[in-house]
Amino acid sequence: MQNCLIFGLGGIGSFYGSLIYRSGKARLSAAARSNYRTVKEKGVSITSPMFGDYHVQFEDVYNTSNPNSQSGSPKQFDYVVVATKALPNATPALPTLLEPFITPKLTTIALIQNGVGIEDQVAERWPENTIITCVAWASAMQVESGVIEHKDNASITLGLFENERVDTEIAQKRLRSFSNLLISGGGDVDVQENMQTARWKKVVWNSAWNALTTLSDLDTYAYLTSSPSAPATARAAMHEVITVAQALGLPIPFTLVEELMDRVGDRRINSSMQMDCRHKRPMEIEVILGTPLRKAKEHGIAVPVLETLYTLLTAIDKRNAELRSSKA
Amino acid sequence: MQNCLIFGLGGIGSFYGSLIYRSGKARLSAAARSNYRTVKEKGVSITSPMFGDYHVQFEDVYNTSNPNSQSGSPKQFDYVVVATKALPNATPALPTLLEPFITPKLTTIALIQNGVGIEDQVAERWPENTIITCVAWASAMQVESGVIEHKDNASITLGLFENERVDTEIAQKRLRSFSNLLISGGGDVDVQENMQTARWKKVVWNSAWNALTTLSDLDTYAYLTSSPSAPATARAAMHEVITVAQALGLPIPFTLVEELMDRVGDRRINSSMQMDCRHKRPMEIEVILGTPLRKAKEHGIAVPVLETLYTLLTAIDKRNAELRSSKA
Numbered sequence: 001m002q003n004c005l006i007f008g009l010g011g012i013g014s015f016y017g018s019l020i021y022r023s024g025k026a027r028l029s030a031a032a033r034s035n036y037r038t039v040k041e042k043g044v045s046i047t048s049p050m051f052g053d054y055h056v057q058f059e060d061v062y063n064t065s066n067p068n069s070q071s072g073s074p075k076q077f078d079y080v081v082v083a084t085k086a087l088p089n090a091t092p093a094l095p096t097l098l099e100p101f102i103t104p105k106l107t108t109i110a111l112i113q114n115g116v117g118i119e120d121q122v123a124e125r126w127p128e129n130t131i132i133t134c135v136a137w138a139s140a141m142q143v144e145s146g147v148i149e150h151k152d153n154a155s156i157t158l159g160l161f162e163n164e165r166v167d168t169e170i171a172q173k174r175l176r177s178f179s180n181l182l183i184s185g186g187g188d189v190d191v192q193e194n195m196q197t198a199r200w201k202k203v204v205w206n207s208a209w210n211a212l213t214t215l216s217d218l219d220t221y222a223y224l225t226s227s228p229s230a231p232a233t234a235r236a237a238m239h240e241v242i243t244v245a246q247a248l249g250l251p252i253p254f255t256l257v258e259e260l261m262d263r264v265g266d267r268r269i270n271s272s273m274q275m276d277c278r279h280k281r282p283m284e285i286e287v288i289l290g291t292p293l294r295k296a297k298e299h300g301i302a303v304p305v306l307e308t309l310y311t312l313l314t315a316i317d318k319r320n321a322e323l324r325s326s327k328a
Numbered sequence: 329m330q331n332c333l334i335f336g337l338g339g340i341g342s343f344y345g346s347l348i349y350r351s352g353k354a355r356l357s358a359a360a361r362s363n364y365r366t367v368k369e370k371g372v373s374i375t376s377p378m379f380g381d382y383h384v385q386f387e388d389v390y391n392t393s394n395p396n397s398q399s400g401s402p403k404q405f406d407y408v409v410v411a412t413k414a415l416p417n418a419t420p421a422l423p424t425l426l427e428p429f430i431t432p433k434l435t436t437i438a439l440i441q442n443g444v445g446i447e448d449q450v451a452e453r454w455p456e457n458t459i460i461t462c463v464a465w466a467s468a469m470q471v472e473s474g475v476i477e478h479k480d481n482a483s484i485t486l487g488l489f490e491n492e493r494v495d496t497e498i499a500q501k502r503l504r505s506f507s508n509l510l511i512s513g514g515g516d517v518d519v520q521e522n523m524q525t526a527r528w529k530k531v532v533w534n535s536a537w538n539a540l541t542t543l544s545d546l547d548t549y550a551y552l553t554s555s556p557s558a559p560a561t562a563r564a565a566m567h568e569v570i571t572v573a574q575a576l577g578l579p580i581p582f583t584l585v586e587e588l589m590d591r592v593g594d595r596r597i598n599s600s601m602q603m604d605c606r607h608k609r610p611m612e613i614e615v616i617l618g619t620p621l622r623k624a625k626e627h628g629i630a631v632p633v634l635e636t637l638y639t640l641l642t643a644i645d646k647r648n649a650e651l652r653s654s655k656a
Contacts (some may be wrong), residue, residue: 215543216643226643229621233639237630293557304564304632311561312640315544322629 002078004181005101007031007064007097011140013083014044014056014148016112017158019185020081021056029060031075031101031287038064038146048150051186064097076103079178083136085276086287088121095125102126102228108174110196111135114272115287116203117294119161130171131161132178133195135202155188156273159195200245200252205260206288208237211271211309214283215316228312233305235261240303244292247299273313278322285313330406332509332560333429336390341411342372342384342476343442346407347513349384354509356387357402359429363392368475376478379514380465392425395452404431407438411464413604414441414615416449423453430454436502438486440464441471442600443615444524444531447489447620458499459489461505463530483516487523528573529580533588533615536565538601539637542611542644547596561633563589568631572620575627579618601641608648615640 002025006017009032021028032039040061047053053242080101093239102109108237109122110132118272137155142148158179160171180187192198209220212234224230238257245252278282289310296303330353334345337360360367371385390402408429410422430437437450438460447461460636465483470476486507488499507517520526537548538564542549552558566585573580604611617638624631 019411049415119620212640212643215640216647218643218647222647223643226646227639229635233636236636294462305636307557308561308564308633308636311555312540312543315540315546315551315558318554319546319550 002026002177002186003029003075004079005029005031005062005074005077007080007082007098007101008033008084009044009142009146010083010085010152010215011142011148012112012136012138013081013151014046014142015138015140015154016043016083016136016182016187017081018046018054018056019154020181021102022051022054022186023181023184025184026079027059028056029062029077030058031062031064032131033063035142035145036061036065042146042150044146045152046148049152050150050154051176062101074101076091077101077107079108081110081112081152082122083112085282086115086118086284087282088118088286090282093121095121098125100120100286102129105129108132108178110134110178111161113287114145114154114202114206114284115291116199116248117291118287122223123161123163127163130174131163132158132175132201133161134158135195135198153187153188155190156182157192157195157198159192161195185252194250196248197245197250197252200241200248200250201256202240203288203292204241204245204252204256205269206273207241207292207306208234208260209264209269210271210284211237211313212276213269213271214277215309215312215319217274217278219270220264221266221268224264229251231261236305237309240296240301240306241292243301244296244299244303247301248295277316277320280323282315282321283317285310285317289313299300330354330505330509331357331403331474332407332409333357333390333402333405335408335410335426335429336361336412337367337372337412337470337474338362338413339470339476339478340464340466340546341409342442342470343466343478344376344411344464344510344515345409346372346374346382346384346476347482347515348509350382351509351512352381353512354407355387356384357390357394357405358386359390361391361393363470364389364393370474372474372476374476374478377480378478378482388397389578390429393453402429405429405435407436407509409438409465410450411440413610414443414446414612415610416614417447418610421449426450426453426656427548430457432456433530436460438462438506439489440484440604441615442530442534442612443619444527445619451491455491456493458494458502459491460503461489461527462486462487463523463526481516482514483518484510485518485520485526487520487521487526489523522578524576525573525578525580528569528576528578529584531616531620532566532569532573533579533591534601535569535634535637536562536588536613537592537597538612538616539565539598539641541597541599541602542605543608543637543640545602545619547598548592548598549594559589564633568624568629568634569620571629572624572627572631575629576623594603605644605648607628608651610649611641611645613638613645617641
């Protein structure tokens with residue numbers, strides 16, 4: 001039996017955590033913030049069209065909003081699965097929050113987060129630990145504290161974050177072992193050699209649709225039909241991100257633009273960033289648009305559309321932060 | 329005594345109209361929409377640090393929201409001064425609304441409106457009339473129906489809109505005569521040979537600041553200090569508009585960018601477009617960003633920042649229009 005911790009119990013963290021729990025092959029603990037009290041008392045309830053209704057009870061539950069309150073030092077974890085929003089500029093930074101749960105060299109850190117460049121802070125703090133980087137495809141939301149509605153999809157794409165200071169065989173063994181936990185619990189796991197390509201492909205999508213739905217506060221269909229310029233601007237944003245990815249040596253072709261335009265089609269998608277903006281919550285701007293923008297500057301690539309979207313979102317994010325602090 | 333009509337009695341129309349009234353050299357009528365009833369009964373009251381408090385009584389007042397209700401046909405006007413918001417896509421279009429007031433060949437049409445390309449609809453409908461095109465600098469707002477607060481500045485830049493089908497001498501005489509009315513009333517009139525250059529210079533400013541304050545819903549200072557990308561994006565938008573203006577043969581140098589950055593400095597400016605957006609009113613997107621964008625496409629010039637701003641504003645304008653019609 002391995003010791004696992006789910007760090008961040010929103011819809012996505014709770015759902016993938018529940019797969020590990022369902023495997024029966026690990027002792028599962030959790031670190032929660034806003035829903036800490038509920039989860040500590042009652043665990044998490046999940047409704048799912050794929051798995052029915054079920055319940056997850058954690059071995060230990062830690063309160064991340066007050067790290068010092070933890071009675072005794074946490075056990076040694078084989079796996080810490082991070083499923084929080086990716087906000088590299090937040091304070092305290094992610095490594096500070098993870099500190100009590102990571103054993104140097106031993107703990108494998110699995111990051112289930114949006115965006116690109118998300119591994120850097122953790123890799124820098126724990127250069128000798130194995131990092132697994134994951135793209136989640138499940139649709140799962142927390143509808144009330146500790147109650148998760150899984151809508152569909154149990155897929156997850158994952159692979160190793162390159163790290164020459166960890167022995168390859170050990171890293172591969174940890175990756176297989178982690179995959180098996182998810183598979184045993186009912187997950188549909190796609191292990192990829194080059195996760196950065198997978199991540200950047202998803203960012204091509206997110207940089208356009210999260211930004212454009214947030215700034216217009218329209219769903220994808222309403223946005224796309226608002227003017228003849230609307231599809232052109234979406235294509236331009238995606239094209240710029242692909243140009244940056246190619247400069248980084250990632251094999252992402254420009255044909256991905258039309259593939260993603262077809263995928264959005266006439267669906268009416270509202271993005272998570274749009275919802276965060278409506279509720280004046282911090283937005284994942286840096287990992288979705290900021291990293292591509294910084295890489296573009298490093299490589300001397302002009303990305304005017306991306307920079308305009310990034311600039312406007314950052315301005316709005318700052319306005320929202322001020323509204324939050326004036327209410328607090 | 330000449331017959332003048334002010335078409336559109338918001339802050340700007342009422343203020344410049346009041347200068348004509350103060351001149352004592354014209355019979356002044358008005359065409360109003362939302363404040364029609366008040367203006368018909370009581371005229372317009374103006375408070376001004378430059379001219380004191382005064383009152384304007386109109387000879388006739390017409391209701392533009394119901395053109396058919398006008399009792400009898402309007403008199404023949406020497407000057408029709410249009411001071412409505414410039415919305416070329418609105419229905420009914422401006423020429424339809426102006427129709428009852430314009431005598432072909434005889435009436436001089438003075439347009440006090442924002443943006444570029446605003447003369448085209450009127451020039452097409454009345455190719456043999458003199459058109460005077462104006463940039464207003466006064467700060468004047470309607471604080472309640474029929475009550476105008478003039479804050480400062482009585483300047484107006486104006487000149488002829490080029491039209492080879494009107495005799496130059498006649499056009500010049502009409503221009504002088506119109507200038508004299510405003511000057512006699514206390515106005516500070518700057519007659520320019522090339523009004524298109526003056527208009528495009530103002531659009532360089534407006535395309536950046538109206539768009540960026542509206543999309544971020546921040547004043548210029550809060551926007552500019554929101555991230556290091558914020559000033560860069562403002563500069564990029566202005567640079568693109570100047571590139572288009574240069575392609576049209578207008579002598580506007582790129583040094584205007586820094587001149588306008590200095591002019592905004594650390595002032596906290598909220599734009600009229602931002603206020604329109606907050607109140608879900610139609611925004612002057614087409615005349616401020618749309619015309620430069622269309623001219624750029626005609627000349628094969630890439631204007632990615634301008635196009636992104638235009639696209640987002642148009643999407644929001646559409647969303648606001650739907651909110652208005654769902655409330656109506």
